[in-house]
Amino acid sequence: MTDLLIHSSAETSEPEIGVGRTSGVPRPPLSESDVELGTVQINSVRRVYGHGSSAVAALDGVSLTLKPGEFLSVVGASGCGKSTLLNMVAGLDSPTSGTVSVAGRVSVMFQEPALFPWLTVARNVELALQLDGAGRTERRARALELLALVRLESFAGHRPHQLSGGMRQRVALARALARQADVLLMDEPFGALDAMTRDLLHEELEQLVIGGTSVLFVTHNVREAVRLGDRVILLSSRPGRIAASYDVELPRPRRIEDQGVSALATEITTRLRKEVAGHGSH
Amino acid sequence: MDRLVDRAGVERAGVDDAVVGPSLEAKVNAGDTEAAERHQPQKSVSNSRLVSIVAPILTALLAIGLWALVTLVISGPTSHIRPFNPLDASRALARLISDGAIWLDIKVSLMRLASGLGIAAIVGISVGCLTGSVPLIEKATTPVFQFIRMISPVAWTPVAIVVMGVGSAPAIALIALTAVWPLILNTSAGVKAIPHGWTSLARSLGATRVEAFRTVIAPAIRLPVLTGLRVALGVAWIVLVPVEMLGSSEGLGYAIVNAKDALAYDELIAAIVIVGVLGFCLDSALRYLISKASFPSKGDH
Numbered sequence: 001m002t003d004l005l006i007h008s009s010a011e012t013s014e015p016e017i018g019v020g021r022t023s024g025v026p027r028p029p030l031s032e033s034d035v036e037l038g039t040v041q042i043n044s045v046r047r048v049y050g051h052g053s054s055a056v057a058a059l060d061g062v063s064l065t066l067k068p069g070e071f072l073s074v075v076g077a078s079g080c081g082k083s084t085l086l087n088m089v090a091g092l093d094s095p096t097s098g099t100v101s102v103a104g105r106v107s108v109m110f111q112e113p114a115l116f117p118w119l120t121v122a123r124n125v126e127l128a129l130q131l132d133g134a135g136r137t138e139r140r141a142r143a144l145e146l147l148a149l150v151r152l153e154s155f156a157g158h159r160p161h162q163l164s165g166g167m168r169q170r171v172a173l174a175r176a177l178a179r180q181a182d183v184l185l186m187d188e189p190f191g192a193l194d195a196m197t198r199d200l201l202h203e204e205l206e207q208l209v210i211g212g213t214s215v216l217f218v219t220h221n222v223r224e225a226v227r228l229g230d231r232v233i234l235l236s237s238r239p240g241r242i243a244a245s246y247d248v249e250l251p252r253p254r255r256i257e258d259q260g261v262s263a264l265a266t267e268i269t270t271r272l273r274k275e276v277a278g279h280g281s282h
Numbered sequence: 283m284d285r286l287v288d289r290a291g292v293e294r295a296g297v298d299d300a301v302v303g304p305s306l307e308a309k310v311n312a313g314d315t316e317a318a319e320r321h322q323p324q325k326s327v328s329n330s331r332l333v334s335i336v337a338p339i340l341t342a343l344l345a346i347g348l349w350a351l352v353t354l355v356i357s358g359p360t361s362h363i364r365p366f367n368p369l370d371a372s373r374a375l376a377r378l379i380s381d382g383a384i385w386l387d388i389k390v391s392l393m394r395l396a397s398g399l400g401i402a403a404i405v406g407i408s409v410g411c412l413t414g415s416v417p418l419i420e421k422a423t424t425p426v427f428q429f430i431r432m433i434s435p436v437a438w439t440p441v442a443i444v445v446m447g448v449g450s451a452p453a454i455a456l457i458a459l460t461a462v463w464p465l466i467l468n469t470s471a472g473v474k475a476i477p478h479g480w481t482s483l484a485r486s487l488g489a490t491r492v493e494a495f496r497t498v499i500a501p502a503i504r505l506p507v508l509t510g511l512r513v514a515l516g517v518a519w520i521v522l523v524p525v526e527m528l529g530s531s532e533g534l535g536y537a538i539v540n541a542k543d544a545l546a547y548d549e550l551i552a553a554i555v556i557v558g559v560l561g562f563c564l565d566s567a568l569r570y571l572i573s574k575a576s577f578p579s580k581g582d583h
Contacts, residue, residue: 090486092485106486107486108483108486110479110482112479116480116501116502117577118504118577128487131488131489132488159577
């Protein structure tokens with residue numbers, strides 16, 4: 001059984017806290033049994049902020065499908081609406097027109113780890129399970145398993161401030177995985193990390209999610225997008241439109257310094273530069 | 283001392299692990315050698331601790347010395363300052379405490395303070411959450427709030443007495459009116475300072491409004507609310523005395539006026555000393571609570 005969630009323009013109400021829960025959410029479920037869990041369908045989505053003459057279209061006419069198990073990277077200059085797109089899939093924002101439908105449950109990871117300083121590392125991970133209704137002993141055990149996945153089990157009792165930036169982001173990853181989501185949404189999760197730490201986390205992420213969970217990965221780092229993605233989508237700026245789509249047919253596991261990664265990243269960067277220049281000449 | 287060592291160990295762990303990554307063994311091994319190294323700093327830590335205890339005591343003694351100097355040495359035998367000297371005051375203080383006359387006033391004043399603060403906390407935290415989360419409400423209420431806040435609560439005392447009569451009711455009402463502002467402002471600032479990412483995260487984890495309040499907002503504003511409570515307590519305690527002087531027949535403020543009317547200047551000073559000591563103790567208690575509720579703010583985003 002599939003539960004397909006839709007947030008469409010028909011919903012005029014503000015997204016409430018509670019959107020994104022598996023069932024019984026404000027989004028009307030659509031029973032299309034032929035849609036596989038982990039699928040995200042975005043149909044001619046437009047998102048306008050503000051009213052009248054000050055209105056700005058962040059996204060316009062964006063359509064794409066995230067297939068189950070696919071790792072889709074979205075790149076673009078800053079302000080191209082990448083995060084808006086991700087927030088709409090997460091249920092934190094709604095399109096002005098068009099539809100976004102998600103089969104299954106989503107989990108989000110932001111650029112900031114957003115760990116709560118009054119909770120230990122383990123309790124931060126447990127929070128996701130607690131809000132899912134898991135019992136105390138169950139979530140305790142599960143949190144330790146998840147911390148082991150990101151190699152932080154010995155830091156369960158530490159506080160977030162005692163961890164480095166990379167370790168904090170790994171805790172956030174463990175928490176995101178705790179929801180056992182069908183779709184993982186990542187909004188520049190490694191943007192604030194140094195190159196070495198980012199490289200390590202790329203490896204871990206590749207091992208943990210490739211071929212399993214569908215991932216929508218937003219970044220402004222083209223190399224990172226190519227290194228991780230099965231497909232890379234390039235968004236133009238203001239309004240954000242899909243300018244190009246690239247299939248990344250490189251063998252895994254990959255490395256950021258691979259020839260193939262470099263070549264494709266260069267190609268995409270060249271195209272991105274044109275987009276930015278074109279936008280500037282308007 | 284144990285706590286100090288603990289803290290040093292934890293901080294060290296934070297720094298080491300941040301660089302090396304998961305290396306508990308390194309930490310354990312390092313522990314042995316560090317124990318020896320720590321011996322030296324520990325000594326200086328305990329020295330500075332001793333100084334931090336002795337210095338304020340010396341300052342207090344100096345203040346009492348100055349008080350004695352002005353009232354007993356500099357002033358002439360017929361001076362009006364002389365009756366307010368520390369020797370007579372301390373004798374009066376001992377008498378008041380032992381014969382129990384002052385206990386009722388202390389009890390009444392503390393009860394009024396607690397009731398007023400309690401009302402202010404309930405109203406202030408609720409209103410602060412509202413103004414902190416809805417910008418329109420904040421904009422709409424700011425002028426009125428600032429207008430009322432700038433009027434000394436003592437100015438309302440005649441109004442409160444006319445409306446509520448003499449006794450505890452007007453005192454409690456005026457304490458609540460005094461204490462509510464720092465609570466509103468601090469709660470509101472605390473709510474506004476919650477990083478956007480925290481609330482987004484709670485929503486993305488499927489938290490309901492109530493769950494988000496319980497798991498994110500309440501713990502996040504705990505510290506600013508306690509700080510607001512400390513400020514509120516300070517101003518409330520200051521305002522309580524003049525309010526009790528004007529419209530009450532009990533309490534420490536009344537005890538001061540009563541002593542003046544009875545020309546018992548030693549008892550007047552004793553009551554003032556009690557007001558100061560109690561205020562100091564209450565503030566220290568809240569400072570302790572605040573230090574317990576604090577968490578390191580690094581890495582909170």
